Amino acid sequence: MRRVPALPLTALLLAALVLPGCAELRTPRPRVSLPLELVPNAEDPVRSAARLASAAFADQGAALQGHPAETARAAARLEYLAQTLAADPRYAALPPGLTLALRGAVGEVRGALGLAEAALPEQAIAALAQAARALEGRDDAAAVLVPPLFPAGAEATLRRLREPGPLPEAAIATGRTEEAIRALDIGTGWTLSPERSTLR
Template structure:
């Protein structure tokens, strides 16, 4: 990034005609805000506490649970709509976290790519809108699971489930196989376990980044 001197900018402003002063000031503000944006960390995905056991490290727990959820192509989820909603919600969070959080960049790049394909497969199986933001997908699926567990009629927002409540519930009850999600979640759990065995996530220092 080009070094930006605030004092130099204001010195030039004093030599600028009044008509151009506002434009010069606006440019300076944009440059400063751009530098701040590059320095700021990426926002993390909201932690789905309702989908995880209490008092656990969330990434490792989510990876282990996702691998169990989608083992054997997700056969254990068939006929269990609340569990399916929770499983796909965890998959959404795990995928988004490993795809965007720089703390986990030590993992092989293929892990996140495989998870994204698995999440896309899960969305297609449930009839979800393909480009739903992951945080929204996780939140909606969490509420659907909670309603089913309580014996209430779940809400299926049309912006996420365009097929309507009846058809969407049917898909949750019989979502079909999840071959890609099964492969991806198994890979993620193995990669995380391997990183732990090899001394953490910063091999040059031996320190864990989380």
């Protein structure tokens, strides 16, 4: 009987590291939700989040300077858009480069605010929404802005929320998102294939 040659130990170890990563890439992230106060009176949270995020990040986020609660809300809406538009197949009609632009914007905003790169979108959204509520209600937001989600600690994170600095990637990505959604709404619509119904 012909013997199958054994794989080298290094190859086996490499496979053990790579295969779980491949499985993770094949497994889509679960859908995330957005607290209702971030999209007030909205029939569709995606369209509302896109409109509000685009307005907040316009002119590279100039209107956010000095408004930490609104900065936190804008960042939460951006996190929601980036995850939802990438994970939900109903939005596959949007331009293919849009989700990449939104991911880049998320990285930019997380870097500006000191939000951990490894944080899950649902963790980031919940923490940012809670911080916005605390800041607007003059409660202790410092209790929310703590490691590991905010490695720099509360004091430094509050300073960053007050003065996030210019956010050009977020401005471009959210503006493009709002424009793309509006174009599909007034144009050919959201039908992706004959067997799929429209979103509207």
